[in-house]
Amino acid sequence: MTFYREAVYRPLGDLYLTVEFGDELNLLLNFRVIALDTALRATAIPGVTETIPTNRSLGIVYDPFVITRERLVSQLKEIEQRMGEIKELPSRHITIPIWYNDSWSQECAKAHGAPNNLEYMAEINHTSVGDVIRAHAATEWWVSAVGFQPACYQALPLDPAFSVSAPKYPRPRKWTPERILCQAGKLTSFYPVRSPGGYQLLGRTPIELYDPKQQNRVFRDGPVLPRVSDRHTYVPIDEATYWQIRRQYEAGAYEYQIREGSYRLQDYLDKLAVHNRHRVPQAPGSV
Amino acid sequence: MVFEVLDGGPQSTIQDVGRPGYLATGMPPSGAADRFALGVGNLLVGNDPGERYLVGRRPGSAGLEVLLSGLKLRVLAETVIAITGANLTAMLDDSPLPMWQTVRVRPGNTVAFRRPRAGARAYIAVAGGIDVPAFASSRATNVRAFVGGIDGRAIKKGDVITTLAPGRALGHLEGRRLRDSLVPRFDGRWRVRVVLGPQDDLFLEESIGTFLSYGWRLSPTSDRMGCRFVGPKLDFKPRPAYLVEQAGADPSNIVDDTIPVGGIQVPSGLEPIVLHVDGPSLGGYAKIATVISADLGQVGQMRPGEIANFEAVSTNEAVEALRKLEDSISEASLVRS
Numbered sequence: 001m002t003f004y005r006e007a008v009y010r011p012l013g014d015l016y017l018t019v020e021f022g023d024e025l026n027l028l029l030n031f032r033v034i035a036l037d038t039a040l041r042a043t044a045i046p047g048v049t050e051t052i053p054t055n056r057s058l059g060i061v062y063d064p065f066v067i068t069r070e071r072l073v074s075q076l077k078e079i080e081q082r083m084g085e086i087k088e089l090p091s092r093h094i095t096i097p098i099w100y101n102d103s104w105s106q107e108c109a110k111a112h113g114a115p116n117n118l119e120y121m122a123e124i125n126h127t128s129v130g131d132v133i134r135a136h137a138a139t140e141w142w143v144s145a146v147g148f149q150p151a152c153y154q155a156l157p158l159d160p161a162f163s164v165s166a167p168k169y170p171r172p173r174k175w176t177p178e179r180i181l182c183q184a185g186k187l188t189s190f191y192p193v194r195s196p197g198g199y200q201l202l203g204r205t206p207i208e209l210y211d212p213k214q215q216n217r218v219f220r221d222g223p224v225l226p227r228v229s230d231r232h233t234y235v236p237i238d239e240a241t242y243w244q245i246r247r248q249y250e251a252g253a254y255e256y257q258i259r260e261g262s263y264r265l266q267d268y269l270d271k272l273a274v275h276n277r278h279r280v281p282q283a284p285g286s287v
Numbered sequence: 288m289v290f291e292v293l294d295g296g297p298q299s300t301i302q303d304v305g306r307p308g309y310l311a312t313g314m315p316p317s318g319a320a321d322r323f324a325l326g327v328g329n330l331l332v333g334n335d336p337g338e339r340y341l342v343g344r345r346p347g348s349a350g351l352e353v354l355l356s357g358l359k360l361r362v363l364a365e366t367v368i369a370i371t372g373a374n375l376t377a378m379l380d381d382s383p384l385p386m387w388q389t390v391r392v393r394p395g396n397t398v399a400f401r402r403p404r405a406g407a408r409a410y411i412a413v414a415g416g417i418d419v420p421a422f423a424s425s426r427a428t429n430v431r432a433f434v435g436g437i438d439g440r441a442i443k444k445g446d447v448i449t450t451l452a453p454g455r456a457l458g459h460l461e462g463r464r465l466r467d468s469l470v471p472r473f474d475g476r477w478r479v480r481v482v483l484g485p486q487d488d489l490f491l492e493e494s495i496g497t498f499l500s501y502g503w504r505l506s507p508t509s510d511r512m513g514c515r516f517v518g519p520k521l522d523f524k525p526r527p528a529y530l531v532e533q534a535g536a537d538p539s540n541i542v543d544d545t546i547p548v549g550g551i552q553v554p555s556g557l558e559p560i561v562l563h564v565d566g567p568s569l570g571g572y573a574k575i576a577t578v579i580s581a582d583l584g585q586v587g588q589m590r591p592g593e594i595a596n597f598e599a600v601s602t603n604e605a606v607e608a609l610r611k612l613e614d615s616i617s618e619a620s621l622v623r624s
Contacts, residue, residue: 059545147569
């Protein structure tokens with residue numbers, strides 16, 4: 001069972017608990033997590049201080065001097081029961097320029113004794129580097145979780161036909177340059193700052209998604225740009241364009257391409273239905 | 288201007304109780320690794336000790352967290368300080384600086400930490416609290432996220448540290464100390480209480496037993512982000528095949544979920560890592576247990592090579608332990624000598 005019949009409540013010490021809906025990477029699970037998060041925020045249970053959406057579960061921080069764990073769990077179960085289907089979620093669309101197969105990614109792979117990551121992905125997916133890039137840039141990506149470190153995020157493809165898969169490194173890298181876009185399984189992620197990691201390196205963006213100095217006005221409300229339920233489109237750029245945008249960014253002249261809006265979950269379900277009609281049925285138990 | 292930094296030591300950072308409220312952006316709360324020690328220090332010098340870790344809304348006054356030995360400060364203005372936490376052989380010029388009590392310091396004095404004797408992190412609380420710009424309502428430094436403290440980094444030689452105006456006249460602060468019965472004894476054997484879960488059900492029962500009975504040695508690869516423990520391998524139950532694709536090929540892989548502060552992940556069943564105040568909020572390794580919030584400071588005070596025993600308690604016991612710890616950070620715990 002990858003999609004639990006009933007949510008599982010797990011304790012995480014004395015200040016957190018987690019409501020877990022399943023144990024797979026599936027947008028439908030993430031929509032349920034976001035639905036519970038939205039309903040919980042609307043209810044504002046006294047003692048709940050933070051919520052942390054992940055792909056498949058909602059982390060909840062609470063003050064045990066204000067509300068006991070038992071009482072919180074019973075209130076959450078009530079909310080779960082009465083929350084209706086969410087049809088539409090507020091969702092910004094952000095366009096992010098990427099120099100795919102950039103020189104830093106290539107150098108980083110080499111320094112860790114790994115093959116060129118895009119060539120490797122092309123090989124195991126029986127396709128070409130060009131097609132891997134085209135497929136990655138063709139789908140919109142849904143930000144399903146933000147975490148690990150500030151502005152690091154995970155995103156799932158909104159096109160169910162997206163089929164390029166990437167294994168994690170067998171041994172994690174000691175370092176990855178900052179602003180690198182990466183992929184493992186069908187999950188896209190991002191290294192906002194230089195850090196260790198094991199995802200395959202796709203490319204680098206000239207713009208910051210994390211700015212602790214909050215210089216650009218998109219960081220007015222906080223240093224972290226990505227939010228759960230954002231949609232991303234990655235636009236392939238070449239080296240010259242990378243540097244042109246980077247110089248613009250550094251001069252404070254870069255205009256982030258952000259569109260406020262919403263996303264109808266039915267759009268995804270429709271695409272999923274079409275996709276499922278055109279492929280071999282999955283094993284029972286999966287959704 | 289109260290102090291000039293003559294030597295920053297291996298890592299001295301400005302900390303308060305921390306920066307809750309941003310976990311969903313991936314920003315860890317940071318804050319003092321030993322909340323009790325900084326809280327008592329702040330109380331002694333008449334500062335706000337702040338509200339509870341992670342769920343409080345007031346981060347309290349900022350002090351210095353000093354890792355091991357090496358930090359050296361020159362006093363530039365008369366003030367009252369209190370040294371708490373680890374015994375790192377704090378010296379005022381050539382005399383030992385008494386701990387867990389207020390001390391008046393004067394321009395020209397030097398405060399230095401010579402040699403770690405017990406515990407890993409000492410705190411310097413100073414009347415008024417350290418004055419640096421707050422970031423997201425806290426002054427706590429996170430060197431990996433480049434926020435808080437001075438330019439988001441550890442302090443270094445040449446830095447000048449200033450304080451806010453003290454809440455009380457310095458004369459009123461003299462002679463205050465923590466009751467002897469409340470002064471922690473760091474003897475190098477650590478009992479760390481945990482609540483099992485969230486993924487204890489993925490481990491073999493024998494391995495849970497091993498985890499709770501073995502004396503785990505702290506590895507030198509430990510910091511404010513995570514403390515790694517060396518000991519026997521822990522094993523996992525067989526798992527369904529779909530998890531290989533969904534979570535990863537290693538039996539310790541899970542589909543990423545929330546890591547609490549204090550969460551203990553065990554990558555590949557080797558070397559459990561207690562994620563601490565600067566730790567990640569999201570990750571893909573099974574977590575066997577969570578250190579209770581009252582005992583996070585114990586882990587923060589361990590030195591590499593020292594031994595911890597993990598003891599399972601219930602969530603309710605963990606809450607009671609937290610109540611006891613927080614109640615002790617109060618004026619009633621102080622006496623005048």
